Each structure stands twice: as C-alpha cells, then as structure tokens.
Amino acid sequence: MEQLTVRGELTSLKPIADFVIAEAAKVGLDKKATYRLRLAIDEIATNIILYGYQNQNAEGDLLLSATADSSKLEIAIEDNAVPFDPMGAKQVEAHELERPLDEREIGGLGVYLAIQGVDQFRYERVSDRNRNIFVMNLA
Amino acid sequence: MTFTATTQIDDAIATITLAGELDASSAPIFRDQIDAVAKASPSRIVLEASGLDFMSSAGLRVLVFAKQKLGTEVDIYLAAAQELIIETLEKTGFDQSVIIVDSYDAAIS
Numbered sequence: 001m002e003q004l005t006v007r008g009e010l011t012s013l014k015p016i017a018d019f020v021i022a023e024a025a026k027v028g029l030d031k032k033a034t035y036r037l038r039l040a041i042d043e044i045a046t047n048i049i050l051y052g053y054q055n056q057n058a059e060g061d062l063l064l065s066a067t068a069d070s071s072k073l074e075i076a077i078e079d080n081a082v083p084f085d086p087m088g089a090k091q092v093e094a095h096e097l098e099r100p101l102d103e104r105e106i107g108g109l110g111v112y113l114a115i116q117g118v119d120q121f122r123y124e125r126v127s128d129r130n131r132n133i134f135v136m137n138l139a
Numbered sequence: 140m141t142f143t144a145t146t147q148i149d150d151a152i153a154t155i156t157l158a159g160e161l162d163a164s165s166a167p168i169f170r171d172q173i174d175a176v177a178k179a180s181p182s183r184i185v186l187e188a189s190g191l192d193f194m195s196s197a198g199l200r201v202l203v204f205a206k207q208k209l210g211t212e213v214d215i216y217l218a219a220a221q222e223l224i225i226e227t228l229e230k231t232g233f234d235q236s237v238i239i240v241d242s243y244d245a246a247i248s
Binding site for chain 1: 160162163164193195196197199200202203206207210211223227230231232233235236237
C-alpha cells in the first residue's frame with residue numbers, strides 16, 4: 001500500500017494530484033478515468049481543507065492511501081477534521097444544473113463531480129476520523 | 140504545471156489565456172483577471188484554453204462570478220478546451236451558459 005501525508009492546506013492539492021496520477025499509472029488506468037479520479041479527489045480534498053480545517057481554524061493533515069488488485073484501484077483520504085459526509089450533504093438537484101449561471105447558487109458542484117465521476121464512492125467515520133474512499137474499476 | 144492567466148483586450152473583446160492547472164489554490168489568479176477585465180466593460184470574453192490541463196469546480200465558480208460580475212449580455216466563450224474539461228462543463232450544465240468553440244478564431248469572429 002502506498003501512502004502520502006500532506007498538510008491541510010491548498011498548496012497540498014498539487015502533491016495530492018501527483019500521488020493520484022502516479023498510482024493510476026501503476027495500474028494502467030486510462031487518461032479519462034485518471035482525470036475523473038484526480039478531479040474527484042481534488043474536489044473532496046479541497047472541501048476537507050477549506051471547510052474541515054481552515055473555516056474551523058483547525059490544523060491537520062490528509063492521509064492518502066492507495067490499494068489495488070486486478071479489478072480495481074481504491075484511494076482513500078483520511079482526515080481528523082469535523083465529521084462531514086459528502087453523501088449526506090445537500091445534493092445538487094437536476095433542475096439546478098439547468099439554471100443559467102447568473103442565477104446559480106455556488107456550492108455543491110464539487111461534491112457532485114466527485115461522486116458521479118468515480119465508479120464507487122464511500123464515506124466512513126472511523127473513531128475521530130473521516131475516511132472518503134474512491135474506487136475505479138479496472139477493465 | 141503552474142497555472143497562469145494572461146489578459147489582452149482588443150476591440151472590446153477580452154481574451155484571457157488560461158494555462159496549467161486550475162484548482163482551488165490557483166482560482167484566485169483567474170478571478171483577479173475577471174475583476175480586471177470587468178473594469179474595461181468588454182462586450183465579450185474569450186477564454187483561450189488550449190494550454191489548460193485541469194479544471195476543478197473552483198474554475199466553475201469563477202465562471203459563475205464572471206457572469207454575475209459582467210452581466211448576462213456579455214458572452215463568455217471557451218475556446219480550444221480539452222475534452223475532459225468540456226465534459227466537466229457539460230455534466231454541470233455550464234455548456235448552457237458558456238459558448239464552447241473548437242478554436243480561438245471561432246470565438247473572435
């Protein structure tokens with residue numbers, strides 16, 4: 001299992017992306033699937049950093065871990081910020097996506113892109129930690 | 140790759156050339172360019188995106204900001220963007236509000 005620990009700061013998005021792209025390459029994930037996985041993880045990591053840590057005036061880390069077998073690549077992000085389940089957050093509704101931009105409410109789009117961009121998304125709260133799990137199936 | 144946004148204004152068309160990776164850490168750079176462009180009251184904004192490798196929802200939020208700042212009568216063109224970036228706009232319905240074209244020439248004609 002490969003792991004990466006980074007500070008809960010926006011400058012960590014780049015090393016997080018590098019980690020995801022490297023793990024995707026190891027298992028031969030294609031360009032589109034790699035982009036969608038990287039986007040999903042970028043979105044959730046951004047939420048953890050901005051709303052889990054910075055808005056709470058809290059400091060902390062993000063721990064990424066990657067595991068793979070012949071059928072799938074699974075990447076998990078763990079953090080010790082306030083509990084937050086993206087699946088339980090207010091979901092973007094279909095009619096909102098059809099509204100013109102000047103009438104849009106900001107927010108929710110990142111979680112929407114994350115959840116529907118990967119083959120499977122799971123959230124777990126384990127003791128005092130959040131764990132967001134992203135799964136991509138391998139052809 | 141480091142994100143850059145550079146602006147040029149010709150005949151009321153503001154061209155912002157985007158390159159690199161647009162995420163929550165780099166989006167303020169893009170937003171500052173929109174702010175600067177708004178002061179010139181352009182009739183059209185063209186985002187030249189052939190060198191843009193990645194865009195998260197932070198980029199979408201800047202597009203919403205641009206529409207709200209400039210008004211709906213100012214068209215925003217996205218020119219020469221990569222397929223996966225266009226996919227993000229389509230999935231989120233932004234292709235209804237941003238005019239997606241294949242080339243920069245198509246956006247300024």
